[in-house]
Amino acid sequence: DIQMTQSPSSLSASVGDRVTITCRASQSISSYLNWYQQKPGKAPKLLIYAASSLQSGVPSRFSGSGSGTDFTLTIGSLQPEDFATYYCQQSYSTPFTFGPGTKVDIK
Amino acid sequence: QVQLQESGPGLVKPSDTLSLTCTVSGGSISSYYLSWIRQPPGKGLEWIGGFYYSGSTKYNPSLKSRVTISVDTSKNQFSLKLSSVTAADTAVYYCARGEVRMDVWGKGTTVTVSS
Numbered sequence: 225d226i227q228m229t230q231s232p233s234s235l236s237a238s239v240g241d242r243v244t245i246t247c248r249a250s251q252s253i254s255s256y257l258n259w260y261q262q263k264p265g266k267a268p269k270l271l272i273y274a275a276s277s278l279q280s281g282v283p284s285r286f287s288g289s290g291s292g293t294d295f296t297l298t299i300g301s302l303q304p305e306d307f308a309t310y311y312c313q314q315s316y317s318t319p320f321t322f323g324p325g326t327k328v329d330i331k
Numbered sequence: 332q333v334q335l336q337e338s339g340p341g342l343v344k345p346s347d348t349l350s351l352t353c354t355v356s357g358g359s360i361s362s363y364y365l366s367w368i369r370q371p372p373g374k375g376l377e378w379i380g381g382f383y384y385s386g387s388t389k390y391n392p393s394l395k396s397r398v399t400i401s402v403d404t405s406k407n408q409f410s411l412k413l414s415s416v417t418a419a420d421t422a423v424y425y426c427a428r429g430e431v432r433m434d435v436w437g438k439g440t441t442v443t444v445s446s
Contacts, residue, residue, distance in 0.1 A: 256431065266438075267436040267437065268425075268433075270432060270433060274431070311375065311376060320366070320381075321378065322377070322378070
């Protein structure tokens with residue numbers, strides 16, 4: 225199985241801050257990397273697919289980059305509705321695996 | 332617009348079989364790759380398995396011996412069966428569309444394993 229790690233596991237930030245979350249795969253996954261946002265009691269929501277493509281309807285302050293084993297999700301200017309947990313996920317090979325999540329909360 | 336809705340018993344006894352259904356609306360089940368994913372309380376996401384109607388079904392090796400995923404095209408539903416459940420199988424269970432990217436998710440259904 226491909227193992228996914230994320231850092232940090234949690235962070236505190238203020239509205240308007242630029243936030244960066246890192247995801248690393250245990251082997252190369254090319255650009256088969258997705259990012260999801262999950263709020264308490266809700267299903268995950270796809271934000272970024274194929275490492276850097278913005279899902280339809282997702283605000284442009286979200287962006288993704290990377291390939292191979294190292295990936296980054298950036299929130300350009302944190303908004304109140306962005307406080308949530310973020311997961312990366314590889315779709316390079318089954319079993320599809322998720323990172324442990326990064327919780328973004330209010331400073 | 333495709334929508335997914337999970338359903339099934341909220342309480343299952345230890346050693347029994349958990350059975351859930353995902354109903355697909357707004358599209359044909361035969362057109363999509365569909366997965367089951369679960370999330371134990373306070374924990375992360377685990378892919379259980381997925382299938383294409385016209386292709387093979389794949390399972391997470393960690394659960395493969397206990398999992399069966401099947402489809403009922405007449406009802407536009409696909410189902411999950413997980414046998415010999417324990418408390419460790421207590422989780423919110425989601426169905427989702429997509430292989431390379433999971434772009435549509437159901438709201439999830441909570442299953443508790445307890446006597």
